[in-house]
Amino acid sequence: MRTPIIAGNWKLHMNPEQTAEFVAAVKDKLPESSKVESAICAPAVDLDALRKAAEGSNLHIGAENAYFEEEGAFTGETSPKVLKEMGINYCIIGHSERRGYFHETDEDINKKAKALFANGVTPILCCGESLETREANKQEEWVVGQIKADLEGLSADQVASLVIAYEPIWAIGTGKTATAEQAEEMCKTIRETIKDLYNEETAENVRIQYGGSVKPANVKEIMAKPNIDGGLIGGAALEPESFLALVNYQD
């Protein structure tokens, strides 16, 4: 039985003071982690404040990015080893904004996944197609290609513990959500791909989120789909009230 995971991705929003205020407003109203895992992935500069504010609560903490080296002359990067030392549970990799604006390749993302696993931080691996790819009806081959390249060389145990976020680029921050059926269809394809690459048990264990304009108004319908185990949420995770409505979608 997979535990749902609803994670906010704050992107380049919030400062340490706002982070502490946000956590103070939500920390006592989060669901039990065994029912729904609630997580916030924050900019590196907010992680220390996030960890301190969330101590003793059900809030899980994630970074938005990490480098594939643990230390060295890599100006401006974030070490996966230090994330672990700080008590960070998750780290987003392969978000379309990083693939697009920062030219990250599947090879980089694969190295990041390996470095995070080596340091005991769970990757939230993002994948998803552009509008152009969707209009050409090539979304399945595109996403399956990303998954195969990004997971290369990972073990079945590692993949079973991974979180994958399917985020069609055309639905991110646009207010244009994929229909629950479109989201389910791709999440099912991703699970079948994991089954082909690994085995049934791994495919049954891996958690797959949908991301792209998820809001309190549509979260229930999306979460009702059998292959969707959570949401990766941008805009609607920036306000405590809206985040609480999302993580408590079962109530």
Ligand SMILES: O=C[C@H](O)COP(=O)(O)O
């Ligand atoms: O990682 C989150 C996604 O990019 C979705 O963002 P959004 O909920 O603002 O559409």
